[in-house]
Amino acid sequence: MSSLILGIESSCDETGVALVRLPDGGAVPQLLSHALHSQIDMHRAYGGVVPELASRDHIRRVLPLTEHVLKESGTTLQDVDVVAFTRGPGLAGALLVGAGVACALGAALDRPVLGVHHLEGHLLSPFLSEDPPEFPFIALLVSGGHTQLMRVDGVGDYAILGETIDDAAGEAFDKSAKLMGLPYPGGPELSRLAEGGDPEAFKLPRPLLHSGDLDFSFAGLKTAVLTQAKKLGDDLEARKADLAASTQAAIVDVLVRKTLTALKDTGMRRVVVAGGVGANKLLRAQLNAACAKRQIRVHYPELHLCTDNGAMIAMAAAMRLQAGREQAEKTYAFDVKPRWPLDSLK
Template identity: 80%
Template sequence: MFVLGIESSCDETGVALVESGTSGLPRLAAHALHSQIAMHQAYGGVVPELASRDHIRRVLPLTQQVLSEAGHGLGDVDVVAYTRGPGLAGALLVGAGVACALGAALGKPVLGVHHLEGHLLSPFLSADPPEFPFVALLVSGGHTQLMRVDGVGRYALLGETIDDAAGEAFDKSAKLMGLPYPGGPWLAKLAEQGDATAFKLPRPLLHSGDLDFSFAGLKTAVLTQARKLGDDLEARKADLAASTQAAIVDVLLKKSLAALEQSDLKRLVVAGGVGANRALRAQLDAACARRGVRVHYPELHLCTDNGAMIAMAAAMRLQCGLQAPTDRYAFDVKPRWPLASLGAPEPQFG
């Protein structure tokens, strides 16, 4: 069975083809991705209307590219999967509309996928896939969550952010330092040249006794420190970047270790864009190795939003019989959609 996956939740258009059998993990046949970073840089952030229009331009050429690379045609596709939510409403509607139109034209069923479930299951596309159960640290865009994962669709929320997520803390702090959009990768790169102990920045909720996160206070502390530095900010920017990154990584590390201890599990999955951060990976690897814990990540090129994770999530749900695709081509999207609500199969709209 071939599953075509379409991702269009924000500022990346992703398409992928995954081959799934009755047993074993589904296999990625081909994928293609277009990032809108260059377009949004002039505005310092994502402009939803521009994002939607660009998805419209990109999704069909990317689909043709993926099928060509995989050596297959549209007629070989058995299911068309798409990101149903969460994300930008207009952007989600593009992917959903194209997927349902393709499904109707081909006479093939469609399946709406949860964006965060895509991230959560993306490490199964790697050369070192995890095994259930595990603790998952989801650090994607506006989401920072710790989940206990006992199987596909079996997710228990352990803790989440109560305000800014880790990715937002990276991006907003970078913007305060005058770094280009998207700020997170720029801050991480600059941090490699700085002293992580140069500035004493807060670690919000680090000793709260629960597994929730809060990064808004850190952003405020970075703003205060930048203003204190004044004209010296440029000379000390690398130190401030390194100190900011250290604060974020420290919180993610300690909370993840606490989640593992509370869950009595020895396997950790890290997924989402922030999961590509080198400092986070290095510290998690070292701390988990000391505790006999296995850590799994997506391949670096699959950390950001992509169609492969959507096709994979759809294939895994279908393979375990958790959700059936539908040949009803009316659709809705869910800009806000808690991952923990995925327990039981949900009927498609229409």
């Protein structure tokens, strides 16, 4: 008999709720419905995420989103078999909202609950796509807070090959955009502006490109963007698209080259790209082209599932249960993990 898993995501500035069906017999879990509310408009006035405001908005949104998901899927709360939530990493206050609501629902319904790792949700989100991957594969996790290359041999079987030693790729996009005077959220704004610029206009550094390992560093690139912006002075506005294109090219170049090195070092023939930066058009185009030459398969989440969402949390919970990596329990005393290394999972 199949099971229905309700997933709740509240780690930062998106409130997501989704319902996934876990079928018997080892078939890939099926997404029935999902709903998402972004807080971008609210935080734009402050130039970044305000944790207290984020937490308060999650409280307002999570139950209406849950009602929407249930109605759209033609189910009721009584049909839910497991309630999953993001346990970490993320903003502590925001995580507590999702954890509290999930455990309250579990207790009220007498259903088990399951805390999920946010990055594992991103990592497994391509299994929601029309072209799901197969294990094993190399994973490039790229978001505002994380940039990691991992070897993935199965659910819960993760080995970090390299990671950022300072700013993540998403931070490099966002901070560079802020230095150019672009509005929040900066990363997508920079990418849009870059479409009309010359990626070779400015010679920006590619940190650790030839380091011999698979680690990343983007803080130096941010400093180089600041230096170039100051040099341009009053000409910055006229050259902003070129600077944006050059910045994006530097970030993408490093991500692609390191990913190809990881594939070569491990002998893997499949790569998964997940996280918010995975929606970047240039990254997809360059990685697809490079992997096509090497006959390597590339998998991504659907574009609307690249950002934080409840579907990836419900999916990760379903896959952990299916793989026997986890048991959902009727334990409603909860905690959260704002810092939680992905490779610590079993």
